[in-house]
Amino acid sequence: MIISTFEHSIEVEQALAVLEEIGVERSSIMTVMMDNNDERIDKSATSHPNKKTMAFEFGMATATAMSVFGISFGFIAHWGPLIWGLLAAGAGFFAGYTITRLMQSRYFKQVFRVKERLPEIAVLINCEENRFHDVQRVLWEYEALSVGTIHA
Known part of the structure; x- marks a missing residue:
């Protein structure tokens, strides 16, 4: 299993589409939206417009x-x-x-x-051992914040 985190952006969608193209089934991919805990962030520091x-x-x-x-x-x-x-x-x-x-x-x-933190998305991918390197390469290519593996 491979676990990866992304900032919420179009790169996540593109990475998932490429993973499906290289043969990872949609049922083997799970995405989880992470909570940023906005209560501890000072709103006055990020209230300035772009x-x-x-x-x-x-x-x-x-x-x-x-x-x-x-x-x-x-x-x-x-x-x-x-x-x-x-x-x-x-x-x-x-x-x-x-x-x-x-x-x-x-x-x-x-x-x-002051940069506003974008929400993060965790992507969990259950794939075969022979696809680990391909899947990791795709995740890094589409700007993953981190990539980890769990060998079962």
Whole structure:
């Protein structure tokens, strides 16, 4: 029997599909979702949004504000309010996103260093002795956190 742990990701599904392709039966594979015990994790340390999400949100906010100015200007300009509104929205998004990312990279590095722990999955595979090395190779190839064997 082989026991392996993964972070919850698409690699787990890909590894299981490859195992089935090389001849490990589906009934010989069992997956168990592990509990992270979220009570002991300080929620205030991980409550900050993702860098790109925060920059995108700020970019959208500045795009909205700039589009209002662009539409207002468009009523007196040559191309009209629609074109000027779209141009101002694009420029506002680019400016807001870029400024936010620059500020994050220079001033807020320590805030975003906390990595949220993803839930882990334990995969138990009952296979023949002659397939041990193939199964282990597939598990390591698809980024297993750890792989162990039980020889019965």
